[in-house]
Amino acid sequence: MNAGNDATQPLWFYDFVSPFTYLLLEQHEKWPGFDFTFTPVVLNDLYRHWGQSPAYSVPAKRTFLYRHALFRAEQLGIPFKMPPAHPFESxxxxxxxxxxxxxxxxxxEIFRFIWREGRDPSSDAAFAELCERVGQPDGPELIKNAEVDAQLQRNTADAIKLGVYGVPTFYLNKQLFWGEDALPMVLYCARTPNWLDSKEVKRISNLPSGLAKSRT
Structure with missing residues (x-):
């Protein structure tokens, strides 16, 4: 296990519960040519830290989220099948x-088990099958190691320190890029990093809020 993530290197944060993270990973051939460290985090812990409500907690937003994921998959030509229930325990x-x-x-391979085949990895039987598929038949015992849990917690805490608030998120050149639809921006900034230093980008990156902090 690692003590912490190296924030000087490109990182990619993910949680298997996110359909858009699956869709972004399926476009890996389009990613900028950096060696990203794949970093699992607990999405719900990010939400709790930043005081966010999960998108699926709002009924109309939940419906749109699933429709949009399916639409994006069809537009991109990526095989996609929702698991039997969502959210699931990831x-x-x-x-x-x-x-x-x-x-x-x-x-x-794990993402495809869930989002290409429509499987729920939280059940004991499905997880055991998943472990066999990825060449880790002892996985059900492996994940009981306290140090593994501690590492996942460290990953999430390190992500929060960097400002990560959702998945998928690229961390590149000390900047965050969130969402499947942020890929064009990631590619542009990888080629033209000085865009982030432009006058207008700096201005809007530091705008004050126009709302009172509290109302009575």
Whole structure:
């Protein structure tokens, strides 16, 4: 296990519960040519820290979220099948990926099990099958290691320190890029990093709020 993530290197934060993270990973051939460290985090812990409500907690937003994910998959030509229930508990595959420091092939296989085949990885039977598929048949025992859980917590805490508030998130050149639809911006900033230093970008990055902090 690592003590912490190296914030001087490109990082990619993910949680298996996110359909848009799956869609972004399926576009890996379009990513900028950096060696991103794949970093699992607990999305709900990010939400709790920043005081955010999950998108799926609002009924109309939840419906749109699932429709939009399906629409994006169809537009991109990516196989997509929602698992039988969402949200689901993603801690088991997160711990598994943490335990083996999963690379792109490993992480992508887990995402495909969930979002291409429509499987729920939280049940004991499905998780055992997933472990066999990714070559870790001892996975159900492996994730019981306290140090694995501690590493996942460190990953999430480190992400929060960097300002990460959702997944998928690229961390590149000390900047955050959130969402599947942020890929064009990531590519542009990888090619033209001085855009972020432009006068207007700096101005809007430091705008004051026009709302009172509290109302009585």
């Amino acid at each position: 801690i088991k595959p997160l711990l598994l990926a943490t335990a083996v420091q999963g690379d792109i092939q490993f992480v992508r």
